Amino acid sequence: MVKERYGSAMANKPTATDADGQKPGRALRADARRNRARVLQVAAEIFATEGLSVPVHEIARRAGVGTGTVSRHFPTKEELFAAILLDRMEHLSGQADALAEGRDAGTAFFTFFATLVHEGAQHRGLAEALAGAGYDVETAAAEAGHDVPGRLRTMLGRAQEAGAVRADITYPDVKALMAGCLSREVDDTRADALIRLVAVVCEGLRARPS
Amino acid sequence: MVKERYGSAMANKPTATDADGQKPGRALRADARRNRARVLQVAAEIFATEGLSVPVHEIARRAGVGTGTVSRHFPTKEELFAAILLDRMEHLSGQADALAEGRDAGTAFFTFFATLVHEGAQHRGLAEALAGAGYDVETAAAEAGHDVPGRLRTMLGRAQEAGAVRADITYPDVKALMAGCLSREVDDTRADALIRLVAVVCEGLRARPS
DNA sequence: AAATATACGGGACGGTCATCCCGTTTGTCG
DNA sequence: CGACAAACGGGATGACCGTCCCGTATATTT
Numbered sequence: 001m002v003k004e005r006y007g008s009a010m011a012n013k014p015t016a017t018d019a020d021g022q023k024p025g026r027a028l029r030a031d032a033r034r035n036r037a038r039v040l041q042v043a044a045e046i047f048a049t050e051g052l053s054v055p056v057h058e059i060a061r062r063a064g065v066g067t068g069t070v071s072r073h074f075p076t077k078e079e080l081f082a083a084i085l086l087d088r089m090e091h092l093s094g095q096a097d098a099l100a101e102g103r104d105a106g107t108a109f110f111t112f113f114a115t116l117v118h119e120g121a122q123h124r125g126l127a128e129a130l131a132g133a134g135y136d137v138e139t140a141a142a143e144a145g146h147d148v149p150g151r152l153r154t155m156l157g158r159a160q161e162a163g164a165v166r167a168d169i170t171y172p173d174v175k176a177l178m179a180g181c182l183s184r185e186v187d188d189t190r191a192d193a194l195i196r197l198v199a200v201v202c203e204g205l206r207a208r209p210s
Numbered sequence: 211m212v213k214e215r216y217g218s219a220m221a222n223k224p225t226a227t228d229a230d231g232q233k234p235g236r237a238l239r240a241d242a243r244r245n246r247a248r249v250l251q252v253a254a255e256i257f258a259t260e261g262l263s264v265p266v267h268e269i270a271r272r273a274g275v276g277t278g279t280v281s282r283h284f285p286t287k288e289e290l291f292a293a294i295l296l297d298r299m300e301h302l303s304g305q306a307d308a309l310a311e312g313r314d315a316g317t318a319f320f321t322f323f324a325t326l327v328h329e330g331a332q333h334r335g336l337a338e339a340l341a342g343a344g345y346d347v348e349t350a351a352a353e354a355g356h357d358v359p360g361r362l363r364t365m366l367g368r369a370q371e372a373g374a375v376r377a378d379i380t381y382p383d384v385k386a387l388m389a390g391c392l393s394r395e396v397d398d399t400r401a402d403a404l405i406r407l408v409a410v411v412c413e414g415l416r417a418r419p420s
Numbered sequence: 421a422a423a424t425a426t427a428c429g430g431g432a433c434g435g436t437c438a439t440c441c442c443g444t445t446t447g448t449c450g
Numbered sequence: 451c452g453a454c455a456a457a458c459g460g461g462a463t464g465a466c467c468g469t470c471c472c473g474t475a476t477a478t479t480t
Contacts, residue, residue: 180391201387240477270430278431
């Protein structure tokens with residue numbers, strides 16, 4: 001079953017983060033930095049393959065650390081979710097910038113759309129869980145300079161100006177269609193099924209001569 | 211956050227059900243039938259608007275009955291989910307049959323697709339939760355004579371034969387696209403946003419001259 | 421109207437987790 | 451190499467929730 005309610009304990013807004021996602025005030029000890037990274041990686045993997053309900057104790061056990069270590073680095077489970085997501089955002093915004101230059105607007109948009117779908121397939125439910133807990137992922141990412149939604153929105157606008165995408169499509173429409181490609185309902189999560197779905201959706205989005 | 215693991219307590223397969231969803235062996239007392247219906251209705255409403263994590267105690271309280279009454283009618287929370295879903299399936303399969311006669315195959319398919327999306331918008335997550343608990347909704351519904359997926363699949367096949375839908379589309383593709391239109395990501399759940407999404411998807415599904 | 425089975429209410433129980441705390445270990449700096 | 455702060459581990463704590471139970475109330479039957 002599904003638990004959605006969280007006492008939102010996510011109030012702190014770091015004003016800046018470095019590549020390790022930590023506040024500027026203090027340097028982490030070497031072992032601490034190592035453990036933090038390891039927990040982040042293991043958690044991302046486990047949540048992706050087994051769902052978000054895996055207990056924090058289990059994450060700690062499989063990462064080879066104590067539960068105290070996890071909750072010191074990530075005081076609540078949501079903050080762990082958020083850290084994972086921020087990490088992915090960083091990666092994706094880099095790819096977006098690379099795509100935006102060189103190709104025509106339509107190709108860039110459709111390619112980035114496909115990239116997001118495949119990325120999302122690896123981290124189902126993470127964003128939804130955080131949104132449900134009242135944590136605004138998009139804003140947090142934007143503040144860290146990894147504004148993936150903003151980049152997608154821009155690409156959409158350019159693609160529409162270039163006449164490659166239907167003019168009446170909105171950004172929320174695009175988000176919803178992305179989520180559709182990620183639906184759990186698809187029995188075989190293999191790449192080819194995903195690719196066909198993306199093709200259908202892109203076909204629907206494409207502008208065509210009236 | 212999300213809990214996905216369920217000790218699957220859903221073993222009993224009623225061999226037949228009547229309109230109230232009860233086994234043939236015994237007639238329910240009048241107050242029992244009333245309470246059952248009331249809980250079913252209230253639960254469907256609450257789960258639809260506030261999510262599946264609302265505690266059973268809360269359902270009982272708002273339905274004006276004791277928790278014992280709920281768990282006597284629906285021994286586990288999953289069985290409550292399943293009862294709600296079966297109720298909707300019954301409704302939908304009727305609509306499908308009405309659509310199947312009279313119109314051309316393409317129109318019937320696209321119309322039923324839209325109907326399912328709008329219905330699904332009212333009951334987000336229910337099907338997923340049950341599937342995650344190992345409960346096969348489709349089979350249960352089919353045994354009760356309300357095989358909605360089967361009807362959709364048939365309509366898809368006919369629409370493809372009639373040349374109205376791309377031939378390479380599979381049934382799982384259609385299910386996934388449906389789920390996409392139902393995505394939580396859509397901020398405004400108003401009807402017009404949904405309608406535009408459905409339009410985009412149908413456009414993508416439509417067969418076009420090569 | 422009395423008798424009886426059926427259903428009701430809601431408190432109790434047990435299990436699961438996220439989070440906190442504190443005695444112990446270990447990196448870091450002089 | 452010694453001292454101190456930082457970080458570690460993992461058990462304790464408390465909250466939440468699904469399910470069960472049983473004394474009480476009420477529909478049904480004769």
